[in-house]
Amino acid sequence: MIPAAFDYVAPSTVREALAVLRSSAGDARLLAGGQSLIPMMRMRLVNPGLVVDLSRVADLAYVREHDGGIAIGAMTTYRTIETSLLVRERFPLLTEVASQVADLQVRNRGTIGGALAHADPSADLPALMVAADARILTRGGGRGRSIPATRFFVDAFTTALRETEIITRIVVPAPPARTGGSYQKLANRASHFAIVGVAALVTLDAAGVCSRVRIGVTGAGPAASRAQAAESYLAGRAPTEAALEAAAARAGDGIDFTDDLHGSAAYREHLTQRLAFRALSAAVERAG
Ligand SMILES: Cc1cc2nc3c(=O)[nH]c(=O)nc-3n(C[C@H](O)[C@H](O)[C@H](O)COP(=O)(O)OP(=O)(O)OC[C@H]3O[C@@H](n4cnc5c(N)ncnc54)[C@H](O)[C@@H]3O)c2cc1C
Missing domain, CATH: 3.30.465.10 (Uridine Diphospho-n-acetylenolpyruvylglucosamine Reductase; domain 3)
Known part of the structure; x- marks a missing residue:
């Protein structure tokens, strides 16, 4: 499909782009790489009257x-x-x-x-x-x-x-010293989007205990979120396999799991826990 007709401007400063947005009363869309906006316009899921191309704005790519x-x-x-x-x-x-x-x-x-x-x-x-x-x-x-x-x-x-x-x-921000990280996802074979993806960052203290744990989850629910129950469980503990398993079992707490053609809610919950275990294990290994 081809998009509905739209006007196009390519400002050269952020200030100009903001002025255009303010005067367009909600009818404008910013265009960056176009990898999501253009397909959405072609499918007519969004029909902006004005496209504001940011590609000529100086000093936004560094x-x-x-x-x-x-x-x-x-x-x-x-x-x-x-x-x-x-x-x-x-x-x-x-x-x-x-x-x-x-x-x-x-x-x-x-x-x-x-x-x-x-x-x-x-x-x-x-x-x-x-x-x-x-x-x-x-x-x-x-x-x-x-x-x-x-x-x-x-x-x-x-x-x-x-x-x-x-x-x-x-x-x-730079992670603290002795931090290891890992990202684990089960990807959609065609698009590579995450059916579920888990990013873990684990900091170990001098005694090898987890002093700081951060876990981000995507794909599982409507928006990316932190797995705070899992983080609090693991912080202050030695990263034994049992502790990592117990933390991973809490990684889905609070998520309203998505149920769609790519996976049921129960499958996404299972994936969240398994990928959290893998991400935490790899992060600990790298931190060490
Ligand atoms: C075939 C395909 C496969 C993909 N696979 C993956 C994948 O595996 N994993 C993944 O994470 N993503 C994937 N994507 C999505 C893609 O990574 C991003 O959605 C896309 O790159 C968005 O960035 P863009 O610069 O192209 O934004 P655009 O498409 O230009 O804009 C996207 C939205 O952001 C707004 N916007 C853009 N820049 C700004 C700004 N500076 N300030 C405020 N609003 C702004 C636009 O107005 C628009 O609403 C895939 C996309 C395609 C087409």
Whole structure:
């Protein structure tokens, strides 16, 4: 199908893009890599009167050092993230997750800002963003906001973003020393979207006890979320197989499991627990 008719602008600054959004009374959509927006327009699931292309906006595509962690511009593609030496050095789990998204064509175009704003319930990056305590920085509507990823993903395809707000940057803090991470997903064979995906970050203290545990889950329910019951169970314990199993058994607590043609709710619950066990085990091994 071809999309409904729309107008198109390509501003060169964030300020100009924000002015266009404000004057379009909710009828405009931002275009980043187009990997989700264009298919949705072609299927006429969204029919914006105006498309605001961000590709000419200066200084939105970069990976930079930031307080020991990394700052990533919203228009940075998966491929740039996947191949960034800084990301590999500071936060190798992000390299690993980015490289598991879709295929090379999609990764060459799709951006981190577009992926987070789209908030597909099966997307990979959100699981890591919530686990990593990432912050999503925006401009628009007065002063800019710095939204914790844990509060950003509200529901399926629904975020804390306002209509007149643009994501400009994502800040991912450096994990503490002696932290290991792993992302485990059961991928849809055709699209590579996560039927369920679990990102785990485990920090061990000098005695080998889990001092900090972060677990992000995607695909299981309507929005990516932290598995806090599992995290609290494991924190302060030695990472024995029994402790990892008991933590993983709590990984689905609080999730309203999705039931669709890709998997029943019971299957997703089972996957969440098994993938949590694998992600925690691998994270502990890497932390050690
Ligand atoms: C064949 C295929 C396979 C895929 N497989 C996977 C997969 O395995 N895992 C996975 O996680 N994803 C997968 N995806 C989805 C894809 O990763 C992302 O949804 C996509 O890259 C979104 O980024 P984009 O830059 O293309 O955004 P666009 O499509 O341009 O925009 C998406 C949405 O975000 C909004 N937006 C864009 N930029 C901003 C901004 N800076 N501020 C505010 N709002 C903004 C747009 O208005 C739009 O609503 C797949 C997509 C395709 C086509």
